[in-house]
Amino acid sequence: MPAHAPETTPDATADPLGRERGHLxxxxxxxxxxxxxxxxxxxxxVTANWVNAIVLQAQIDDxxxxxxxxxxxxxxxxxxxxxxxxxxxxxxxxxxxxFYIGRRHVHDADGDPMVIDWRAPVSQPFYRASKKDPQxxxxxxxxxYTGGELTAYEDEHLSDPAxxxxxxxxxxxxxxxxxxxxxxxxxxxxxPEQDEIVRSGLSGSVCVQGGPGTGKTAVGLHRVxxxxxxxxxxxxRTGTLVIGPNRSFLHYIEQVLPxxxxxxVKQATVDDLVAREGLEVRGTDTAQTAVVKxxxxxxxxxxxxxxSHVTEPAEPLMVVRGSRRWRVPAYELAEIVSELQDRDxxxxxxxxxxxxxxxxxxxxxxxxxGEAPDDRVQDAVARNAAxxxxxxxxxxxxxxxxxxxxxxxxxxxxxxxxxxxxxEDEQKLLLWPKPFRSVRSAKWSAADLVLxxxxxxxxxxxxxxxHVVLDEAQDLSPMQYRAVGRRCxxxxxxxxxxxxxxxxxxATRSWDEALTHLGKPEAAVEELTAGFRVPREVIAYASRxxxxxxxxxxxxxxxRETPGSLVVSETADLTADVVTACRDSLxxxxxxxxxxxxxxxxxxxxxxxxxxxxxxSPGEETTAQSRLTLVPASLAKGLEYDYVVLDEPAAIVSxxxxxxxxxxxxYVCLTRAVSGLTALHTAPLPPxxxx
Numbered sequence: 089m090p091a092h093a094p095e096t097t098p099d100a101t102a103d104p105l106g107r108e109r110g111h112l113x114x115x116x117x118x119x120x121x122x123x124x125x126x127x128x129x130x131x132x133x134v135t136a137n138w139v140n141a142i143v144l145q146a147q148i149d150d151x152x153x154x155x156x157x158x159x160x161x162x163x164x165x166x167x168x169x170x171x172x173x174x175x176x177x178x179x180x181x182x183x184x185x186x187f188y189i190g191r192r193h194v195h196d197a198d199g200d201p202m203v204i205d206w207r208a209p210v211s212q213p214f215y216r217a218s219k220k221d222p223q224x225x226x227x228x229x230x231x232x233y234t235g236g237e238l239t240a241y242e243d244e245h246l247s248d249p250a251x252x253x254x255x256x257x258x259x260x261x262x263x264x265x266x267x268x269x270x271x272x273x274x275x276x277x278x279x280p281e282q283d284e285i286v287r288s289g290l291s292g293s294v295c296v297q298g299g300p301g302t303g304k305t306a307v308g309l310h311r312v313x314x315x316x317x318x319x320x321x322x323x324x325r326t327g328t329l330v331i332g333p334n335r336s337f338l339h340y341i342e343q344v345l346p347x348x349x350x351x352x353v354k355q356a357t358v359d360d361l362v363a364r365e366g367l368e369v370r371g372t373d374t375a376q377t378a379v380v381k382x383x384x385x386x387x388x389x390x391x392x393x394x395x396s397h398v399t400e401p402a403e404p405l406m407v408v409r410g411s412r413r414w415r416v417p418a419y420e421l422a423e424i425v426s427e428l429q430d431r432d433x434x435x436x437x438x439x440x441x442x443x444x445x446x447x448x449x450x451x452x453x454x455x456x457x458g459e460a461p462d463d464r465v466q467d468a469v470a471r472n473a474a475x476x477x478x479x480x481x482x483x484x485x486x487x488x489x490x491x492x493x494x495x496x497x498x499x500x501x502x503x504x505x506x507x508x509x510x511x512e513d514e515q516k517l518l519l520w521p522k523p524f525r526s527v528r529s530a531k532w533s534a535a536d537l538v539l540x541x542x543x544x545x546x547x548x549x550x551x552x553x554x555h556v557v558l559d560e561a562q563d564l565s566p567m568q569y570r571a572v573g574r575r576c577x578x579x580x581x582x583x584x585x586x587x588x589x590x591x592x593x594x595a596t597r598s599w600d601e602a603l604t605h606l607g608k609p610e611a612a613v614e615e616l617t618a619g620f621r622v623p624r625e626v627i628a629y630a631s632r633x634x635x636x637x638x639x640x641x642x643x644x645x646x647x648r649e650t651p652g653s654l655v656v657s658e659t660a661d662l663t664a665d666v667v668t669a670c671r672d673s674l675x676x677x678x679x680x681x682x683x684x685x686x687x688x689x690x691x692x693x694x695x696x697x698x699x700x701x702x703x704x705s706p707g708e709e710t711t712a713q714s715r716l717t718l719v720p721a722s723l724a725k726g727l728e729y730d731y732v733v734l735d736e737p738a739a740i741v742s743x744x745x746x747x748x749x750x751x752x753x754x755y756v757c758l759t760r761a762v763s764g765l766t767a768l769h770t771a772p773l774p775p776x777x778x779x
């Protein structure tokens with residue numbers, strides 16, 4: 089499958105590359121015209137009021153942004169030549185059609201398509217057709233670009249039995265292209281097994297287990313883009329959300345969806361989801377305490393504590409209306425309360441329903457006495473002072489933050505609701521050594537806010553979105569899974585992660601368990617094992633850790649063979665040699681990441697500056713002029729660099745609370761390189777890495 093370089097034939101009609109460049113220029117012109125048409129819209133005479141005008145103008149502004157021409161991003165990256173027109177009756181001998189596949193739809197002045205959106209059904213064979221299954225494709229053409237300029241093309245004649253199947257050189261070059269700046273889309277390089285996940289339906293949830301370099305994050309983001317294309321109106325109403333492990337990670341991925349024309353997808357961390365006004369995270373938990381707070385059993389403790397506020401009525405209720413009095417006996421009030429409890433609806437909803445139920449009991453007595461009360465009378469009775477007082481006494485308001493404050497401060501209150509659920513030792517771990525006086529003065533930890541979020545949901549239902557993408561999911565606690573699950577109870581989820589990269593003491597042990605806590609036990613679990621990012625030598629070296637950190641998990645099989653991509657060396661002067669390795673790496677094209685144990689970061693930062701090597705922090709965007717990033721091991725997850733210098737593997741392991749977590753952290757750090765990894769050490773390597 090030869091890649092064709094530019095031809096110099098002056099006659100463009102005899103020059104295939106020239107024709108393709110001409111189509112690119114015409115398509116860009118058509119895209120500009122589409123944008124200008126939207127910019128020229130005059131809405132003054134089509135809106136009924138100023139509210140409609142604001143809404144319509146916002147929609148127009150979004151459309152203008154979506155039609156931006158990203159000059160350094162290829163407008164189209166492929167072409168499909170169909171043997172027959174899609175959908176045509178083949179018996180009629182319908183002629184074939186030609187489609188250019190790109191990031192968004194572009195049409196000419198007559199409305200005829202010049203570029204087809206990659207998400208359209210007609211584009212699917214670009215990713216899935218093969219020599220064995222050509223899917224009515226005569227020719228698949230891939231384009232090579234330098235910047236935004238079309239410089240080469242490569243053809244596959246899928247329906248020609250005389251042409252043997254071959255690996256696409258342009259595809260391989262695109263995968264291996266140096267990385268500078270934030271994460272980029274993979275729309276031109278999506279593989280068949282990835283495409284199946286991307287195009288799976290909105291109604292079902294999917295969990296993607298993927299080792300380093302398998303593209304699981306990119307697959308999840310492209311799935312969001314596909315779902316927004318296929319179900320735009322529905323998701324416009326219900327909303328979509330991408331959840332990442334930290335701000336650095338979100339900053340790294342934030343340009344992928346805009347590059348695909350999707351501008352409205354919100355991004356957040358789990359901490360963002362559970363944040364509450366006035367509740368500041370100022371405290372930390374020990375690993376043991378955090379494990380207990382994150383345990384799913386805490387949901388039962390909280391539910392008991394919330395429901396404990398309901399008391400059985402001890403006195404009858406007397407409602408006065410005009411000159412008459414209506415009596416509801418205590419036993420009937422107790423029956424009403426018991427029925428509401430048995431329905432297992434949320435505490436707040438039941439409390440709101442209680443006055444109406446009591447009022448209905450009063451109206452029954454009115455009707456028995458010959459009166460004919462209507463709904464207005466029932467509403468008036470429900471607002472009666474005596475009814476309000478009874479509701480307040482029987483079913484008082486519950487403030488979630490105060491409830492959690494009491495659980496963590498009052499040993500007797502905690503014991504009453506944790507009895508038979510948590511052991512005495514676990515209860516002691518939960519209790520603050522010195523109780524805080526108020527919600528605002530308390531030094532809440534991140535895990536505490538998850539508990540408060542659970543309590544809020546027990547009182548009032550959490551708003552559900554249409555689709556949620558949860559990345560690096562293996563690091564979540566069961567209670568964090570529940571917090572995310574509340575945001576998609578009526579929607580679906582895409583869960584992305586790698587069990588081998590779980591680096592928290594409460595890391596997920598199995599996807600079945602995690603999906604149950606998420607509330608999506610029926611989700612399909614897909615495994616990606618073909619690696620496209622990490623060189624074969626590097627991933628094979630890192631995979632030596634798998635038997636220790638995740639027994640039974642299949643190692644990634646990298647499609648990239650890059651001789652010399654791995655250097656592991658013992659050194660006497662670690663810091664100096666690490667700085668030298670960084671300088672040598674900067675001689676290569678692309679981004680450089682220096683990854684080290686968190687405790688080593690200050691020393692290395694000082695050494696880099698002393699050597700005249702300025703560096704960035706994770707989350708800061710690399711540029712052609714500033715390509716070296718100093719990365720604490722705790723923030724390396726999800727990031728990637730063309731060349732990685734790894735400082736002292738043993739220090740990364742010892743920086744974690746236990747050996748398994750330390751080895752998992754090391755596995756993450758070893759698999760951040762796209763082109764080359766240099767690991768330098770003074771201390772002995774962990775045993776699994778010892779030859």
